[in-house]
Amino acid sequence: MKVLNIVETAYRATLEEQDDPVVWILHALKGAGAEHSVVLSGNAVNYAVMAQGVPPLLFGDKVQKHAPRIAEQVAGLVAKGVQVMVVRECLAARGIDEEELMDGLALVKQAALPKVMNGYDQVWHW
Amino acid sequence: MMGKKTLTFLLMDAPFETARTTTALRLIDIAARRGYDINVFAYEGAVYLPLASQAKHANAVHGTDAAEEDHPLPREWVAAVMQEAVRNGGKLDWVNCGLCVDERGANEAIAGVRRGSPADFWKMAGASDNVLVIPTR
Amino acid sequence: MADYILIESRDPFDSTETGNFLDLAEGLSKEGSEVALFLVQNAVMAARHGAKAAALAALAANGVKVLADSFSLQERGISPNRLMAGITVAPLSAVIDYMAAGRKALWH
Numbered sequence: 001m002k003v004l005n006i007v008e009t010a011y012r013a014t015l016e017e018q019d020d021p022v023v024w025i026l027h028a029l030k031g032a033g034a035e036h037s038v039v040l041s042g043n044a045v046n047y048a049v050m051a052q053g054v055p056p057l058l059f060g061d062k063v064q065k066h067a068p069r070i071a072e073q074v075a076g077l078v079a080k081g082v083q084v085m086v087v088r089e090c091l092a093a094r095g096i097d098e099e100e101l102m103d104g105l106a107l108v109k110q111a112a113l114p115k116v117m118n119g120y121d122q123v124w125h126w
Numbered sequence: 127m128m129g130k131k132t133l134t135f136l137l138m139d140a141p142f143e144t145a146r147t148t149t150a151l152r153l154i155d156i157a158a159r160r161g162y163d164i165n166v167f168a169y170e171g172a173v174y175l176p177l178a179s180q181a182k183h184a185n186a187v188h189g190t191d192a193a194e195e196d197h198p199l200p201r202e203w204v205a206a207v208m209q210e211a212v213r214n215g216g217k218l219d220w221v222n223c224g225l226c227v228d229e230r231g232a233n234e235a236i237a238g239v240r241r242g243s244p245a246d247f248w249k250m251a252g253a254s255d256n257v258l259v260i261p262t263r
Numbered sequence: 264m265a266d267y268i269l270i271e272s273r274d275p276f277d278s279t280e281t282g283n284f285l286d287l288a289e290g291l292s293k294e295g296s297e298v299a300l301f302l303v304q305n306a307v308m309a310a311r312h313g314a315k316a317a318a319l320a321a322l323a324a325n326g327v328k329v330l331a332d333s334f335s336l337q338e339r340g341i342s343p344n345r346l347m348a349g350i351t352v353a354p355l356s357a358v359i360d361y362m363a364a365g366r367k368a369l370w371h
Contacts, residue, residue, distance in 0.1 A: 006369075008280060008371075041283065042280050042283070090283075110283065110286060110287075110290075111286075111290060113287055113290065114287065114290040114291040114293070114294040114296070115294060117267075117291065117367070118264065118265055118291075118294060118296070120367075122367060123367050123369055124369070125369040125370055125371055
């Protein structure tokens with residue numbers, strides 16, 4: 001079963017979870033044998049930006065050491081052979097230049113998504 | 127007569143926060159009434175949906191005591207759709223994502239809920255006629 | 264060619280991403296798929312005749328079957344007689360029907 005995962009929501013609970021929970025489960029599913037690909041759309045296109053990152057959180061004297069490394073998470077999917085596509089129009093709408101993006105991604109036009117989707121058995125929208 | 131189907135749902139929302147919870151359980155109930163085999167993978171806050179310790183309360187704004195208020199509890203809805211599925215010749219396999227349970231302390235679920243992992247979701251999805259992921263925002 | 268059931272739970276007054284989801288529905292239809300768009304929860308807010316939801320009105324005229332959840336409409340006091348042209352009231356069971364028929368199912 002080939003699955004296309006369209007990821008739209010971004011930066012939801014990433015600091016509490018030390019991961020993006022959707023990107024995380026896509027890693028876990030790959031490990032379980034999933035044959036899947038990813039489209040980053042909406043605000044999730046920012047997950048392709050290399051420069052993102054936060055310092056550790058501090059609440060009182062509690063230091064939360066392991067900040068989420070979203071760009072590394074996404075690059076990790078690419079390294080595992082998961083095709084990661086990014087919607088061009090969503091990048092443009094947010095003023096994100098291609099130079100800001102990590103390597104290994106495929107940029108797709110919004111209008112191309114139907115054809116892409118038709119190549120998969122399931123399409124899951126996150 | 128409709129053929130029996132197997133449907134898998136992935137839920138992410140905690141109870142009492144979003145209309146998605148009610149809609150998801152309405153969909154699952156419809157499938158249960160048809161006697162379908164249903165799989166639910168509860169991810170993130172959705173592991174709280176079958177939490178055994180959800181409790182009814184009085185409502186001073188309504189002027190009701192706990193019994194009169196009869197506040198909705200998603201754990202009752204989950205238990206009810208489980209029974210509905212069985213009544214109609216199907217079943218509901220509810221799997222709580224174990225890591226999500228641990229970080230939320232949501233260990234005590236109602237009877238019939240089991241602990242699992244994303245590998246279970248992949249297995250359920252692969253064995254289903256169809257899958258619906260209901261994401262959170 | 265696969266067919267689709269797209270479930271829209273958000274309204275265009277709250278989220279601009281609904282526009283992209285409607286575009287997806289139209290694009291899939293133009294590619295040759297049968298597409299049903301099921302409006303549920305606050306998405307039905309856009310279904311009232313006179314609502315500023317031009318994209319939805321255009322979609323209904325462009326080959327996509329647009330359905331509105333009867334429960335969500337009732338919850339918001341939207342009479343079936345007050346829907347924009349091309350939108351049909353349907354029970355939530357329609358989603359299960361489409362899923363059972365094998366349509367790829369996406370929730371937005």
